[in-house]
Amino acid sequence: xPVGRIYKLYFSPNRKYxxxxxxxxxxxxxxLSLYRLAFRHKSAAQNVKKGVKNSNERLEFLGDAVLGxxxxxxxxxxxxxxxxGFLTELRSKIVSRNNLNQLARKLGFEQLIEYDNRALGPxxxxxxxxxxxxxxxxxVYLDKGYDFTKSFLVNNIIKAHVDIHTLEQTExxxxxxxxxxxxxxxxxxxxxxxxxxDGENTKLFTVQASVDGQIMGLGKEFSKKNAEKLAAxxxxxxxxx
Amino acid sequence: xPVGRIYKLYFSPNRKYxxxxxxxxxxxxxxLSLYRLAFRHKSAAQNVKKGVKNSNERLEFLGDAVLGxxxxxxxxxxxxxxxxGFLTELRSKIVSRNNLNQLARKLGFEQLIEYDNRALGPxxxxxxxxxxxxxxxxxVYLDKGYDFTKSFLVNNIIKAHVDIHTLEQTExxxxxxxxxxxxxxxxxxxxxxxxxxDGENTKLFTVQASVDGQIMGLGKEFSKKNAEKLAAxxxxxxxxx
Numbered sequence: 055x056p057v058g059r060i061y062k063l064y065f066s067p068n069r070k071y072x073x074x075x076x077x078x079x080x081x082x083x084x085x086l087s088l089y090r091l092a093f094r095h096k097s098a099a100q101n102v103k104k105g106v107k108n109s110n111e112r113l114e115f116l117g118d119a120v121l122g123x124x125x126x127x128x129x130x131x132x133x134x135x136x137x138x139g140f141l142t143e144l145r146s147k148i149v150s151r152n153n154l155n156q157l158a159r160k161l162g163f164e165q166l167i168e169y170d171n172r173a174l175g176p177x178x179x180x181x182x183x184x185x186x187x188x189x190x191x192x193x194v195y196l197d198k199g200y201d202f203t204k205s206f207l208v209n210n211i212i213k214a215h216v217d218i219h220t221l222e223q224t225e226x227x228x229x230x231x232x233x234x235x236x237x238x239x240x241x242x243x244x245x246x247x248x249x250x251x252d253g254e255n256t257k258l259f260t261v262q263a264s265v266d267g268q269i270m271g272l273g274k275e276f277s278k279k280n281a282e283k284l285a286a287x288x289x290x291x292x293x294x295x
Numbered sequence: 296x297p298v299g300r301i302y303k304l305y306f307s308p309n310r311k312y313x314x315x316x317x318x319x320x321x322x323x324x325x326x327l328s329l330y331r332l333a334f335r336h337k338s339a340a341q342n343v344k345k346g347v348k349n350s351n352e353r354l355e356f357l358g359d360a361v362l363g364x365x366x367x368x369x370x371x372x373x374x375x376x377x378x379x380g381f382l383t384e385l386r387s388k389i390v391s392r393n394n395l396n397q398l399a400r401k402l403g404f405e406q407l408i409e410y411d412n413r414a415l416g417p418x419x420x421x422x423x424x425x426x427x428x429x430x431x432x433x434x435v436y437l438d439k440g441y442d443f444t445k446s447f448l449v450n451n452i453i454k455a456h457v458d459i460h461t462l463e464q465t466e467x468x469x470x471x472x473x474x475x476x477x478x479x480x481x482x483x484x485x486x487x488x489x490x491x492x493d494g495e496n497t498k499l500f501t502v503q504a505s506v507d508g509q510i511m512g513l514g515k516e517f518s519k520k521n522a523e524k525l526a527a528x529x530x531x532x533x534x535x536x
Contacts, residue, residue: 106376115379119367126360135347138356200441269501272513
C-alpha cells in the first residue's frame with residue numbers, strides 16, 4: 055500500500071472518516087472535502103457567498119451527468135442490437151430517483167448524510183439519498199477522473215447491486231404510481247375524458263389527470279387507456295414522483 | 296508522426312476519407328467504421344438484423360450522454376459560484392438541437408452525412424446535423440476514450456465555436472419560437488386562458504397553448520404572462536421545436 059494511503063487510513067486526523075468511506079466505497083478517497091460536500095444536503099449547508107451554499111447540489115448536477123454517461127456506455131455495449139429508444143428507457147429506469155434512493159440506502163449512505171430534519175418536508179426526505187448518490191459520483195469524478203469513476207460504478211455498484219435484466223422487464227406503471235402517491239398524500243386523483251379541440255382527429259382521446267382538482271397532466275392517444283397512461287406519466291413528471 | 300498515422304493518411308485505401316475527417320476534426324481517426332456510422336442517417340441505413348439498422352441513432356444516444364457530461368464539467372468549473380439551476384439551464388442551451396445544428400454546419404458536416412432525401416420530411420431534415428454531431432461524439436468516445444473526447448470538445452469545439460457567455464445572456468423565448476414555427480408551417484396558434492379546477496388557488500392562471508385547435512401545452516402560474524410562457528415551452532417540447 056502506498057505511503058499516502060497508509061497515512062490517510064492510520065495516522066491522519068481524519069482517519070475515522072477515511073475508514074468509513076473506504077468501507078462504504080471500496081477505495082481510499084483523495085480529496086476528503088469533496089466527499090464531505092457530496093453528503094451535505096442544502097438544509098445543513100451554510101452560505102459561502104451571497105446566494106451560494108456549500109451544499110451537494112452542484113456536485114449532484116455533475117454526478118448526474120457522469121452517471122448518465124457511464125450507464126449509457128454500459129447499456130450500449132450490453133445491448134448491441136437494441137435501438138436508442140430501448141436504451142433511453144432502460145437508462146431512465148436505472149437512474150430513476152427511486153432506484154438511486156434504494157441503491158444509496160443499500161450502500162449505507164444514511165449514516166453519512168448531513169441534513170437538518172426540521173427544514174425538510176416529508177416528500178423531500180425521500181430523495182435525499184438519491185441526490186447524495188449522484189453528488190458522490192460527482193465527487194469521485196473530480197477526485198479520481200472518468201475512468202476510475204466508470205470502473206467504480208461498473209464493478210462496485212452496477213454489477214453488485216443493479217439487476218439490469220429485471221429492470222428491463224419492469225414496465226413503469228405511471229397510473230398506479232400516481233394513484234399510490236395520491237393515496238399516501240391524501241389527495242384526490244381523477245382521470246377525465248375531455249372534448250377534443252376543433253379540427254382534431256375524432257378518433258383521438260384526450261384525458262386530463264387532475265390531482266385535488268388541479269390539472270397535472272394531459273394525454274392524447276388513440277385509445278382511452280393509453281391516453282390515461284400518458285396523462286399519468288405527465289402528472290408524475292410534474293409532481294416529481 | 297507515427298507510422299500508423301502516415302499509412303492512414305497517405306497509403307491506405309481509405310486515405311481520402313481519413314484526410315477529410317482529419318481536416319474537419321483536427322485529428323487522425325482510428326476506427327473509421329465508427330465515423331462512417333456516425334454520419335449515416337437512418338434514411339440511408341440498412342437492416343443488419345431483424346428490426347436493427349446500421350444508422351447513427353445508437354451512437355447519438357451515447358454521444359448525447361458523453362457531451363452532457365463534458366459540458367457539465369466545463370460549466371461546473373467555469374461558474375464556481377452559480378447554482379445547479381443556472382448550470383442546468385445553460386447546459387441545455389449549449390446542447391440544444393438548434394445550437395448543435397449550427398455547430399455541425401460550421402464544422403462542415405453536411406458533406407459527410409449520408410441520407411436519403413426522399414425519406415425525409417422537411418422538419419426532420421433540420422435535426423440531421425445536430426443528430427450527427429452527437430453521434431460523432433459517441434464515435435470519438437468509443438474510438439479514443441473519455442479524456443481525448445473531452446479535450447477535443449473543449450479545445451476544438453467549445454473554445455473555438457461556442458460563445459458560452461453570450462448564450463448565458465440569451466433567454467430562450469419559447470413563445471416567439473412557437474409562434475415563428477407555426478407561421479413557418481402555416482398553423483394556427485392560440486393561447487387560451489381556461490378555468491381553474493375545483494379547489495385550485497384562485498390566484499393561479501391556467502393557459503392552454505393550442506396548435507390548429509389541438510392542445511399542445513398547459514401552463515399554470517401566478518401571472519398570465521408566465522402561464523403563457525410555460526404553456527409555450529411545453530408545446531415546443533411536445534412538437535420537438
